[in-house]
Amino acid sequence: MANNELKKQLQEAEALLSQADDQDIKELAKEEILNLRRQLDSLRPENQRNAVMEIRAGAGGDEAELFAGQLLRMYERYSERQGWKAELTEINGSELGGVKSATMIIRSPLAYARLRFEGGVHRVQRVPKTEKAGRIHTSAASVVVLPEAQDIDVQIRPEELRIDVYHSGGAGGQSVNTTDSAVRLTHLPTGIVVTCQDERSQLKNKTKAMAILRTKLWEMESQRQEQATGNTRRSMIKSGDRSDKIRTYNFPQSRITDHRINQSWHNLDAIMDGAIDPIVTALNLAHLVEGE
Numbered sequence: 001m002a003n004n005e006l007k008k009q010l011q012e013a014e015a016l017l018s019q020a021d022d023q024d025i026k027e028l029a030k031e032e033i034l035n036l037r038r039q040l041d042s043l044r045p046e047n048q049r050n051a052v053m054e055i056r057a058g059a060g061g062d063e064a065e066l067f068a069g070q071l072l073r074m075y076e077r078y079s080e081r082q083g084w085k086a087e088l089t090e091i092n093g094s095e096l097g098g099v100k101s102a103t104m105i106i107r108s109p110l111a112y113a114r115l116r117f118e119g120g121v122h123r124v125q126r127v128p129k130t131e132k133a134g135r136i137h138t139s140a141a142s143v144v145v146l147p148e149a150q151d152i153d154v155q156i157r158p159e160e161l162r163i164d165v166y167h168s169g170g171a172g173g174q175s176v177n178t179t180d181s182a183v184r185l186t187h188l189p190t191g192i193v194v195t196c197q198d199e200r201s202q203l204k205n206k207t208k209a210m211a212i213l214r215t216k217l218w219e220m221e222s223q224r225q226e227q228a229t230g231n232t233r234r235s236m237i238k239s240g241d242r243s244d245k246i247r248t249y250n251f252p253q254s255r256i257t258d259h260r261i262n263q264s265w266h267n268l269d270a271i272m273d274g275a276i277d278p279i280v281t282a283l284n285l286a287h288l289v290e291g292e
Contacts, residue, residue, distance in 0.1 A: 003043055010036040037288045042113070046147035051111035052215045053145050056101045057094075058121065060139025065098030067124045067249075068141040070272055072102050075118075077274025084108035089196045089208045103194075103212060105148060112147040117260075117283040119145040120246030127252070136252060140245075148211060149218035156214065162186040165202060185209045192216050261286045 013036060017029035041047060053075060057068040072091075079086035085107040092100040106115065123140045131137065164184040182197035183205040194216070196209035247258045254268040256279070263282055265271060271279070 003040065006036055006040050006043075010040065033291075034288055037291055041288060047113035047116075048109050049112050049150075050108065050148040051106040051115050051145055052103070052148050052212060053106060053115065053118075053143065054101070054103050055099065056142045057099065058140035058142055060124075060137065062094065062096050062098065063124075063126075063128045063137055064139040064141055065094040065100055066096060066128075067098070067122075067139055068102070069094075069097065069099040071122060071141055071143065072099055072104075074272050074274055074276065075106070075115075076104075078276050078280075079106050079108075079111075079274075081274050081277070082108065082110075082114075084111055087198065087208065089198050089205075089212060090194075091197075105208065105211060112145065114280050114284065115145050116147075117145075117246075117280070117287065118143050122247050122249065123245055124249045125251065126249075146215050146219050149214035151214070154214040154217045154221070156187070156210070156217070160188050162188060163206070181205055183209050185213050187213060187217065190217065190220065192220075258283065 010033065013029050013032045017026060017033065020026050020029060055068050055072050055075075057064040060067070076086045076088075086104050087107065088102065088104045091102040094100055121140050121142050123138060125136055125138050127134055128137050162185070164186070166182050166184065181200055181202040182195065183202060184193065184195045185206070186193050192213060194209045194213045196205040196212070198208065199205045246260055247256065249256050249268065249272075251268060253266075255264050255266050256268055256271055257264040258279060261282060265278060267275065
């Protein structure tokens with residue numbers, strides 16, 4: 001069904017909801033509104049793309065880096081459960097086996113649509129293994145989720161790009177290749193730097209790095225346009241400054257709470273092993289219920 005026809009039907013259903021007195025009619029109207037919003041949402045171009053995900057350790061030192069590593073594994077396991085392909089493009093490991101920063105492309109037409117609300121600051125509360133007094137510490141890691149940009153979205157001229165090839169190595173026992181195929185791209189006009197060391201092929205690393213660079217440039221331009229027109233994303237969607245605390249992982253109580261929808265789940269071990277679909281579904285449903 002055409003986008004304009006869906007919008008027209010949505011307006012009619014919303015008008016019916018506001019005017020109806022009968023409770024049964026109101027419930028039918030609500031159901032129709034939700035269904036139409038779901039269809040319109042699926043037609044948005046960005047909601048039919050791969051997802052680019054960045055994870056960075058925040059406040060909390062070693063514990064934050066260990067938590068960032070757990071988040072990375074959680075999203076990798078979730079992708080496996082969904083039958084998606086998660087390609088790690090860059091990782092900066094820590095000495096204790098955690099992650100200082102990591103970037104990956106999650107390949108599926110559903111990836112961005114499902115994971116778009118994972119962006120923000122994730123907070124963890126637990127007793128670190130190095131804590132002798134048994135005190136609970138609070139640490140954080142940030143997650144950014146972007147729709148993968150395509151060639152038609154961003155044009156990068158060769159003279160705007162500096163390409164460096166170097167010998168990769170993984171800190172903290174991270175498994176990366178050890179050939180001279182790692183690629184670092186520097187976009188000279190903006191200063192954005194992207195590296196990829198996942199593949200043994202220099203060409204494959206360059207291709208992946210270009211995909212990440214295009215995505216970052218596309219997001220930068222989208223934010224500029226939004227600011228110019230005075231538009232802001234709703235608080236549920238990840239903010240560009242990454243300052244929003246969206247979720248708390250409380251290990252002593254085996255509870256995870258998403259603060260945007262004020263909802264908690266209590267199977268924390270399973271969630272950290274990738275069973276996040278109930279959370280992802282709840283966030284997407286709340287987005288549809290709230291509407292544009």
